[in-house]
Amino acid sequence: MSILELKNISKSFTGTQVLFGVDFFVEEGEIHALLGENGAGKSTLMNILAGVLPMDNGSITFDGQEYYNPSIQQMEKAGLAFVHQELNVVNDLTVSENIFLNREIVGKTRKLNKKEMLAQSRKLFDDLGVDIDPTILVSELKTSQKQLLEICRALYADAKLLILDEPTTALSNDEIERLFGILKALKKTGKSFIFISHKMPEIFDLADRYTVLRNGKLISTGDIKDTTTFDITCDMVGEQFVDKETYAEHELGEIALELQNYSGQGFSDVNLRVKKGEVVAFTGLAGSGASELMQSMFGALRVESGSMFFKGKDVRGNITKFMKSHIAMLPTNRKENSVIPDMTVLENSYIAEHSLSRKYPVINKKREIVKYDDLKGKLNIKAQSPDDLITSLSGGNQQKVFLARWLNTEAEILLFDNPTQGVDVGAKEEIYELIMRFAEAGKTVIINTLEIPEIKKVSDRCVVFYAGRVVKIFDHEEINERDVMLYSTNAIDAAAGSESMEDN
Amino acid sequence: MEAKKRNKPLKIAGSLWKKYSFVLVFILILVVYAITISSNGNTFNWGHISGILSSQNTVIVGTMALGMGFVIITGQIDLSVGSALVLCSGVTVVVFNITNNIFLTILAALGSGLILGSINGVLVAYAKMPPFIVTLGTMLIYRSLALSQVRAISPDITGSSSSQFALLSDNSSYNFLRMVFGTGSLKIGAFSIPYVTFLFVAMVIIFVYISKNTKYGKSVYATGSNEKATHLVGIKVQRVKFSVFALTGLLVGVASLIQVCKIGNITPASSAQAYEMYAIAAVVLGGINMMGGRGNVVGILFGALSYTTINFIIVSIPSLSADIQNTFQGLVLLLVILVQTAGPAIKEKFTGRRKVVTQL
Numbered sequence: 101m102s103i104l105e106l107k108n109i110s111k112s113f114t115g116t117q118v119l120f121g122v123d124f125f126v127e128e129g130e131i132h133a134l135l136g137e138n139g140a141g142k143s144t145l146m147n148i149l150a151g152v153l154p155m156d157n158g159s160i161t162f163d164g165q166e167y168y169n170p171s172i173q174q175m176e177k178a179g180l181a182f183v184h185q186e187l188n189v190v191n192d193l194t195v196s197e198n199i200f201l202n203r204e205i206v207g208k209t210r211k212l213n214k215k216e217m218l219a220q221s222r223k224l225f226d227d228l229g230v231d232i233d234p235t236i237l238v239s240e241l242k243t244s245q246k247q248l249l250e251i252c253r254a255l256y257a258d259a260k261l262l263i264l265d266e267p268t269t270a271l272s273n274d275e276i277e278r279l280f281g282i283l284k285a286l287k288k289t290g291k292s293f294i295f296i297s298h299k300m301p302e303i304f305d306l307a308d309r310y311t312v313l314r315n316g317k318l319i320s321t322g323d324i325k326d327t328t329t330f331d332i333t334c335d336m337v338g339e340q341f342v343d344k345e346t347y348a349e350h351e352l353g354e355i356a357l358e359l360q361n362y363s364g365q366g367f368s369d370v371n372l373r374v375k376k377g378e379v380v381a382f383t384g385l386a387g388s389g390a391s392e393l394m395q396s397m398f399g400a401l402r403v404e405s406g407s408m409f410f411k412g413k414d415v416r417g418n419i420t421k422f423m424k425s426h427i428a429m430l431p432t433n434r435k436e437n438s439v440i441p442d443m444t445v446l447e448n449s450y451i452a453e454h455s456l457s458r459k460y461p462v463i464n465k466k467r468e469i470v471k472y473d474d475l476k477g478k479l480n481i482k483a484q485s486p487d488d489l490i491t492s493l494s495g496g497n498q499q500k501v502f503l504a505r506w507l508n509t510e511a512e513i514l515l516f517d518n519p520t521q522g523v524d525v526g527a528k529e530e531i532y533e534l535i536m537r538f539a540e541a542g543k544t545v546i547i548n549t550l551e552i553p554e555i556k557k558v559s560d561r562c563v564v565f566y567a568g569r570v571v572k573i574f575d576h577e578e579i580n581e582r583d584v585m586l587y588s589t590n591a592i593d594a595a596a597g598s599e600s601m602e603d604n
Numbered sequence: 605m606e607a608k609k610r611n612k613p614l615k616i617a618g619s620l621w622k623k624y625s626f627v628l629v630f631i632l633i634l635v636v637y638a639i640t641i642s643s644n645g646n647t648f649n650w651g652h653i654s655g656i657l658s659s660q661n662t663v664i665v666g667t668m669a670l671g672m673g674f675v676i677i678t679g680q681i682d683l684s685v686g687s688a689l690v691l692c693s694g695v696t697v698v699v700f701n702i703t704n705n706i707f708l709t710i711l712a713a714l715g716s717g718l719i720l721g722s723i724n725g726v727l728v729a730y731a732k733m734p735p736f737i738v739t740l741g742t743m744l745i746y747r748s749l750a751l752s753q754v755r756a757i758s759p760d761i762t763g764s765s766s767s768q769f770a771l772l773s774d775n776s777s778y779n780f781l782r783m784v785f786g787t788g789s790l791k792i793g794a795f796s797i798p799y800v801t802f803l804f805v806a807m808v809i810i811f812v813y814i815s816k817n818t819k820y821g822k823s824v825y826a827t828g829s830n831e832k833a834t835h836l837v838g839i840k841v842q843r844v845k846f847s848v849f850a851l852t853g854l855l856v857g858v859a860s861l862i863q864v865c866k867i868g869n870i871t872p873a874s875s876a877q878a879y880e881m882y883a884i885a886a887v888v889l890g891g892i893n894m895m896g897g898r899g900n901v902v903g904i905l906f907g908a909l910s911y912t913t914i915n916f917i918i919v920s921i922p923s924l925s926a927d928i929q930n931t932f933q934g935l936v937l938l939l940v941i942l943v944q945t946a947g948p949a950i951k952e953k954f955t956g957r958r959k960v961v962t963q964l
């Protein structure tokens with residue numbers, strides 16, 4: 101019997117359709133892997149199911165009951181639990197207090213019955229084979245234990261179906277094994293799981309069935325034992341279609357940037373040489389270390405060992421040092437790391453350059469506007485007045501303002517971390533074209549992206565990261581979505597690819 | 605699209621109101637003041653305005669409020685300014701009484717202010733302690749240092765046998781500091797404007813200029829608006845945070861100079877009580893957002909003037925006791941902030957726009 105039936109779910113955000121009549125079924129007592137690239141619609145579908153987002157069309161049947169745009173509370177009560185990637189536990193309460201949060205056992209005088217709650221917590225942990233002391237503070241737990249705690253809490257609330265959103269990204273191999281042991285045991289007791297992950301070995305170890313989404317559409321669904329990592333990868337990335345050819349061969353100069361045994365938080369022993377005018381794409385799943393590497397190459401994260409040479413000079417220190425060496429970074433997560441929301445478009449565009457030219461303290465607004473107008477034309481920024489707030493622009497135009505921010509500094513190395521995140525399709529194409537133009541103008545561009553299709557569009561080479569290490573470097577001709585995905589999910593044994601590391 | 609166009613004049617009026625509401629608030633309060641003066645049977649004249657311009661609530665609190673404004677724009681708070689004023693004024697008086705040198709007196713005022721402000725700044729920016737707690741601590745320390753020293757130092761140096769720091773009138777420079785600069789005013793035809801008001805206005809102009817036209821000023825706003833993004837464009841956020849406290853200290857030094865020249869003395873036990881709160885109120889009345897990142901520094905001028913005028917209104921109503929003064933000040937403050945914060949929420953309700961809760 102299906103515990104969950106999602107039928108014909110459609111959803112659009114401000115005119116862009118993200119789900120096209122998706123069907124999704126979960127049987128009782130199974131672990132169902134939900135797969136798809138970033139932006140395939142997995143999160144949207146799960147948020148509709150959990151009552152976080154309303155759907156435009158479709159029906160939800162959970163545990164025999166039909167729902168139309170339910171509230172979060174309704175779905176929780178019905179037995180659905182959403183274990184988010186960023187954990188929702190209260191660090192300053194004890195483990196037991198967390199389990200009983202908002203459903204505390206109280207005595208006649210409304211006094212908390214701590215003894216009973218502790219006893220029940222212990223029993224719950226014993227039943228599940230979890231080794232956590234319910235009396236300690238959650239802040240003392242390891243990430244994996246917090247993950248388990250959240251699952252236990254859901255189970256205590258009698259959840260029938262648990263959505264696990266990439267639960268293994270922060271866990272070590274041992275911890276993953278333990279978590280999987282518990283999940284498999286729970287499955288036998290009739291609990292169901294929706295398991296969202298990108299890591300192929302895990303999925304084939306754990307899941308019973310799978311569903312692949314791509315661009316908001318259901319692509320395939322079936323039993324894990326009837327498929328292969330290769331087939332699933334193909335389903336995820338789709339046919340090799342190129343809607344518009346952006347990439348153009350261009351001349352490369354001398355070696356501009358060199359990483360030697362570069363190690364830091366989340367990555368180690370990276371060796372890489374990048375030529376002037378080259379576009380290199382970093383890619384890898386969340387936690388692969390590519391983003392951390394990029395931040396370290398800008399001084400935003402500490403480098404533990406190794407060096408980065410730019411024009412023969414070892415660049416290290418704080419962000420200012422890197423900026424003075426003509427290195428720029430457009431960070432990931434625009435809203436958090438780029439947008440200065442109370443400032444105007446103009447102010448947002450000149451602020452990085454001003455932190456370099458502090459010795460001339462006064463702002464010459466006329467000159468700034470001339471510079472801005474020039475960049476506005478070059479980057480095709482659609483903004484009415486330079487004095488409008490940055491927040492009045494669309495995501496794509498904001499991102500172009502931040503490109504302008506860094507072009508303003510006359511940087512020669514441009515590091516773009518996830519540059520097309522939250523940007524509409526049209527602006528994406530424009531950004532790709534801009535990246536090509538920067539490269540032709542002799543700038544060296546490194547982009548880090550999780551979206552494999554864009555790698556082929558712009559990059560001369562693609563560096564694939566898995567668990568903090570470079571596992572494969574593809575030349576432009578070799579880049580295809582399937583192979584990149586196979587390496588970044590570690591579907592191919594990393595050892596097989598390591599010999600090609602030398603070809604830089 | 606159609607609806608957008610039709611609303612344009614309304615939108616411009618709305619944004620003007622949002623930008624310069626502090627001017628309107630001041631004018632409104634001034635009108636109320638004029639009415640209360642007239643109803644007492646007097647005519648409202650330049651003397652009343654001059655009174656507002658030279659009141660210590662304008663020039664002393666207002667000067668400190670400029671620094672407070674910068675601190676608040678970075679998203680922090682400084683509770684120590686009132687106590688720092690007491691200690692700086694004490695130091696200034698002592699230096700004057702010993703040296704009888706105007707230059708050294710000014711140096712003492714500015715230097716001691718800068719030191720006290722820098723102590724706050726170091727603790728907040730580099731020891732990474734919360735500004736509320738740091739300045740709460742220094743608020744207690746600075747005043748009690750002044751209190752303990754005023755009795756310990758000989759009356760020949762403090763200038764007073766009671767527990768007060770007072771300028772020695774025997775000193776030859778006393779006349780210039782007190783009579784010419786501190787309480788004198790410039791007469792232009794029928795108008796007279798106190799010199800200390802010029803000093804305050806000069807400070808306002810300098811700080812408005814810094815906030816609007818310098819790279820440093822923009823880094824102050826940026827830090828309060830999005831600290832992480834500001835850090836990632838290469839601005840040393842901790843240095844900015846330190847600097848606003850140091851600047852506030854410097855302005856407390858200027859305010860101390862005004863205090864000792866205008867009033868001639870300071871009593872650590874009772875002077876400048878709750879000045880930090882008045883300074884915060886002036887900043888908030890001036891339309892600066894307590895969350896940081898937003899606000900017009902010129903608003904602080906109007907905020908300080910509004911606050912002084914509210915005081916004058918209450919004093920000029922004979923049936924009101926001075927004890928109730930703070931109640932009215934508090935009420936006006938609450939009312940103005942209610943309009944500022946509830947305004948957008950009410951507007952949203954009427955236009956029926958809803959924010960998307962989760963963006964994925």
